[in-house]
Amino acid sequence: MKRTQRTTGFGSPAEVYAENDIDWTSFLLPKPHAMYVFTVRGSGNEDYMVCDKDLAIVDSSLLPKVGDLIIHTVDGEFVIGRYAGTEKDIVGVVSRLVRLLRSS
Numbered sequence: 001m002k003r004t005q006r007t008t009g010f011g012s013p014a015e016v017y018a019e020n021d022i023d024w025t026s027f028l029l030p031k032p033h034a035m036y037v038f039t040v041r042g043s044g045n046e047d048y049m050v051c052d053k054d055l056a057i058v059d060s061s062l063l064p065k066v067g068d069l070i071i072h073t074v075d076g077e078f079v080i081g082r083y084a085g086t087e088k089d090i091v092g093v094v095s096r097l098v099r100l101l102r103s104s
Helices: 015-019 024-028
Strands: 035-039 055-059 069-074 077-082 090-098
Touching (some): 035 090, 055 069
Antiparallel strands (some): 035 055, 055 090, 069 090
């Protein structure tokens, strides 16, 4: 007698991740030659949904569009803000933010 096994229902949504490790470097820095990581210091960026100690991952290969979050220099200091089309000395476009919600 031949025995067969049938699976019914749905698999776990986590099955995809069980077989494949996530490559965080490729995910966060897909163009490492053109990307920088800045640690945000201080408050005052809440209007941009950016908090103290966030990591701003900046892509210098992207052309900014109005409304993009950018890093540019003002009086020799790095400043985060929204691109309005008039900013000078743009370092790049913030393409990712990493936020530490809790430390150990």
